[in-house]
Amino acid sequence: MAENRADSMVEGENPTSEGDAAADIPVPESGADETTPEGIGAPASTENASKTAEPLPIDDELDDDEELGTSLAETIIKSMPSEPVVVKKRYRVMPGNPLAELDSPTAKAFEAEDQDDPRHSIFALVCIPNMPVRMTEIHKIVGKKIPANLRLIDFGSIQWPGLERVTIVLIYERPRGGTVADVIASDIPETKKLQAISLTTEAGIVGLRELDTRGIMHGAVRPNNIYFLDEECTQVVLGEFVSAPPGCGQPVAVETIERGMAMESGRGVGSALDDLYSFGATLAVITQKVNPVEGKPWKRILLSKCLQGSFLTLVGRTLISTSIYEMLRGLLNDDPALRWDFDQIETWITNRRIPPVQSRPIVKAQRALKFGGIDHFLPRTLAFVMHLYPEEALKLIHAGHIEQWLSRSLENNDTANAVAAAVAIAEGQAGSKFAEDILLTRVLTILDPDGPMRYRGLAIMPAAFGSALAINQIRGGQVSPYAEIVTNAVPSVWFEGNESLKTLKFQTENQFARLKTYLTKTGIGFGMERCLYETNPNLACQSPLLTHAYVTTVKRLLPALNIAAKTGGTEGEPIDRHIAAFIGARFDRKMDTYLDELASADEAIKAMGLLHLLAHIQSEAGPDQLMELTAWVGNLMSPATLNFRSRTTRRQMEKDIPRLVQEGSLTQLLDLLDNLDSRSKDDAGYYSAIQKFRAAEVEIAKIEKATAPRSSISEKKSKQIAAATGVTIMALALILLLVT
Amino acid sequence: MAKRPSKKQQQDGRKTFRLMTWAVMTLVCLVTFPSTTFLVLLGMLPTIVAFFAGRDDRGYAAVCIGSINFVGVYPALEALWAGDRKPDLVDIVFDPLTLTIMYAAAGLGWLLYLSVPPVIQTITGFMGQRRIESLKSDQKALIAEWGDELAEDGVDPDFEYGD
Known part of the structure; x- marks a missing residue:
């Protein structure tokens, strides 16, 4: 997974103990095995929570999306042609000159030249073929100068030699000053660093606000995607965001808890508040001398965010500039309702103060529920880990430990009753082979309603089903879980826990009902391919x-x-x-x-x-x-x-x-x-032919009957003729006799 | 309510009525024209036999034989009706030549009645076969133009236009 892979500023190989907030999460006792009965659902006290950063069982779990960006984008490098490739008869892309520092998780950067204006400093981003690039956003921003955003000059499609099919190339204005993160981390005077932080703060807010007024979510704000446009480092811009769906390739550290729990392909379009969170997280990471989450596995970062909050997880004690401390606290608020918006940030920038807002305390259980080798004090972390171990999670559900824990340790009888009701529904559907999978989805949604829709290893925001399906298609992953999400109306299960999202519920359920009809038809034009294009309008x-x-x-x-x-x-x-x-x-x-x-x-x-x-x-x-x-x-x-x-x-x-x-x-x-006339003539001709055929048939039957041996008709007729002959002869003879 | 007579009973009734009419007419003729009537009855005896012995309702045999038989009777009738020189009925009746002519004519009528139908049947059979061949040829042409399904739809009494 790209967020797992992450850039070196967010996660590294050598986590430091100083300011290591993520290490504060409770970890299992040494040797605890999540698959043993002792490891599942066994109550544990908070005293067992260790403060050491020992490996967790979940750290060994591989993620489905692992190395999405690297493995696929590397094919672009592997298939590099030697000769320049011309885009739109104007831009020469130099495959021999890759620009790794400008790469995106799902696109590779190369030097490029504008043949019409060679002084124009540009670079090209070659996207992964079949990637659901953000075409709507591309059309909105192409050729336009949006303040504090890297300018997308043009785009086109090219047949990159070696690649199986044509792909999109984005022609961007080339930033010359490198990433802000690299500049701040470099050996420059403190004043320059403070100036860079100030410029970045200002540019980030302006850039995101400009996009927000255009109805665009950036979805790719991360430390290695904010650049100095000039070599003098006086102008900061946000990097590209259209080469992949929003959130795709984003490190978990810079995504909100809810989006971070979703697969990177399944985060979907969020709000400006999600961008502001990412910006706050990015700012936190690049403005600290020591990165608190560097080298931490992404699952630990998430658990830490859940338990301590994002601010404490991401912000240590080594901020270069304490002036942004308050702003970071506001931007990294995990409650979207309390997170700072653009107006609050501007008020803070102007007055350096903001009315204090009372944060809602995180309600933790009195006693932990041990699952997956971790002591859980929050339903959200339990839901997150249960999703990783579905078989054990179902055992836990059927054993009734979750209901017990919810009602006794969390004193949340409503949620406990909802889990009991979910189990009862599943027992009622015992004949269905999907009953257990749906039960798990339902329980996980009850435990963490704000989290993604979790089904058979997939964790997708309902609105991101399309992009997740498209990227799964690129990776050649299993299609059956996606098909089951549609046929089992899993989004409806998710909306049971999110009743307040009425408009989204209505739209999503309608869409999935339509998808279900397409999926039930197996003929050409329907099936999973139809779902793919229906849910990805620009694919x-x-x-x-x-x-x-x-x-x-x-x-x-x-x-x-x-x-x-x-x-x-x-x-x-x-x-x-x-x-x-x-x-x-x-x-x-x-x-x-x-x-x-x-x-x-x-x-x-x-x-x-x-x-x-x-x-x-x-x-x-x-x-x-x-x-x-x-x-x-x-x-x-x-x-x-x-x-x-x-x-x-x-x-x-x-x-x-x-x-x-x-x-x-x-x-x-x-x-x-x-042709209607031709068809009518043909039909009329056929009908007439039938009449003729039928008449002939009748006549043949009549003749055969009349001429058959011993036929009464034939006999009668011949006797009639004999009689008539006799009469004729008589008449002639009498005339002859009379005359003579 | 009285029961209506059956069709057979009606036919039998009509036949009896017809015979009665013939008998009355014959009696009237015997009274009015005794010689002529006797001669005709005697001369047309084969025809009368054919009429009663014939198996067809229409009496085609009687008509055929009777026509030729009457040609044979007619010269005797003419002789009977011939003015002062007319011979007696007895002379005519006992004249072997006259009797031979009358009954030979009846024989010829029989011969005609027996020989014509087979000939006619042969001719109509031949013509019928020719017509059947022509119709089958037309049907083949229709199938060649409209396909084998025409043969199925063409004999399907339920087939309607627009099917």
């Missing part, structure tokens, strides 16, 4: 057919497919599961009908579904001519002629298709194959 289409293009809108899809047809050959079909899901998510709901056709086992219906989809997009989004794609689709349209019954019409259509293909119009092709 580029990840189809293997579109490795050469960065397709984020339906308008770009057909030209990209046309190029695919031109360069990649036309074997197979132009729509795969990703493209179908992408169309379904980005276009109107009418497309679902065509997607259903596309999933049909009937080849004719399937072919028409393909044509309907593509022609509909062409008519709505253009372009008018798609020669290669139309030819590709045209080659697949033979089954579509089977919708007509007349063989003559079919043959005529097969002759007409190549002619229309040359015009490059899918809509004309559709008009030929799905």
Whole structure:
């Protein structure tokens, strides 16, 4: 995990004992094993709490998100081409000149040159392919000069040689003064350091406020992402934040407790208060001579924050400037309602004082509950560790230890009753194979309602489901827990503990109800791929057919497919599961009908579904001519002629298709194959043919009956003729006799 | 309420009525034109036999035989009706040539009645086969144009337009 990995300013290999607030967390007695009955739920007294920083069992637990940034972003370095890569025919990116100091957790920095203005100092950030970059924010800030923010000059997509597909490159103004953290940590005079701290404080607040007025959360404020723009170190800017979802790659130390407990891919968009917390934490880390959390495992940092509060965890006794002490206390308040906002900070900057606010004391249990080798005094830490050991956690729940602990040690009968009710619900669903997983989610939400939605090893804020799913897709992780979150409506379980978030509840539950319908359909255009694009509105289409293009809108899809047809050959079909899901998510709901056709086992219906989809997009989004794609689709349209019954019409259509293909119009092709008049004529012709066939059948039956041996009709007729012959002969003979 | 007579009873009633009518007419004719009526009854005896012996309701055999039989009877009738020179009924009746002509004509009628139907059946059978072949050929052409499902839908009494 990137936050685990963290930058050296936040976590290092050699934690110091001085100011080591994180070491104050209770740790298990030596040799305690969290998997033994003694280690689980056994009551422990506060006297057992040790002050030494012995390794905790949880320190050995690996995290799913570990090394997300490094492992994926390193592929960009490994695949470095030697020749410069040109972006938008203007910016030359030098793969041979990486700028490690400007790297982001999920993007690699390289020297770049503006060919139109070589004096323009820029650098390029090459993002991880398929990463859900913050495209909405990119469009809001590109080309604009936002005070105290690194300027995003331009962006584009490139085929980075060696990478499997096109990715996004961000062209940024290049900061020349290095990171503020490095400058302060360097051997410069104290006055310069104080000046740097002052500039950083001012710039951070201005920069975040500017973003907040534009409705943007930074989500990437950390020590190595605040720079001096100039070599003279007079101008401070906040670094880039659009190369990954908010909070992705952020060290746990600079994230709020709630966001820190979520997987880095599952933190989602927070508020300005979350940014202010990150800024406060960053400021705390870079303005201390000794970093109190350096080298600490991220889980210990979180536990320490829960027990002692973020301020005591992050701020030791070695602040370079005590002038920001009050501000840090305000920014690092773990209660969002009491955390300083922009107005309070400005008031403090102006008057150097702020009305005192009474913090709410943390209610701790009288007796600890031992779990995972740790003595828990807070439900929140218990929930955090229980999530790491699901099997043992369920044993603890079923044994009733949690209810006991809540009612006796915490004297919180409401929460104890809620846990009892959750167990009762699970017992009622005993037949369901997900009952235990949902029970754990429900209990963890009861214990820590502000924490992330925790389900089968995932810890995601409900609004961040999309980004977590997208990043899981990049990592090739298991999809089943995500699918189960949707099918089991896990967010609803989370909202049971967060009833106050009515608007978010309504929106999220609606969204997940829709996702569930997509997931229940397994055909092309639905399933998990559809959920991926529905929950990531700016995610580029990840189809293997579109490795050469960065397709984020339906308008770009057909030209990209046309190029695919031109360069990649036309074997197979132009729509795969990703493209179908992408169309379904980005276009109107009418497309679902065509997607259903596309999933049909009937080849004719399937072919028409393909044509309907593509022609509909062409008519709505253009372009008018798609020669290669139309030819590709045209080659697949033979089954579509089977919708007509007349063989003559079919043959005529097969002759007409190549002619229309040359015009490059899918809509004309559709008009030929799905023409209402032609269909009506065909139906009428078929009906008429049936009438004729039926009439012939009846006549044949009649003839066969009439001409059958010993047929009464035949016999009767022949006798009639014999009688008539006799009468005729008589008449002729009488006439002859009379005349003669 | 009286029970309505069955169809067979009605047909039998009609047949009896017809016979009664013929008998009355014959009696009237015997009284009015005794010689002519006797001669006709005698000459047309094979026809009368054919009429009663024929198995078809319509009496096609009687019509066929009777027509030719009457041609044979007619010269005798003409002789009977021939002015002053007319021969006696007895002369005519006992004239072997006259009797031979009348009954030979009836024989020819029989021959005609027996030989025409097989010929006619052969001809109509041949024509019917030709027509069937033509219709089947049309059906094949329809199937070639509209597919095998036409054969199924074409014999499906439930098939409706728009299916």
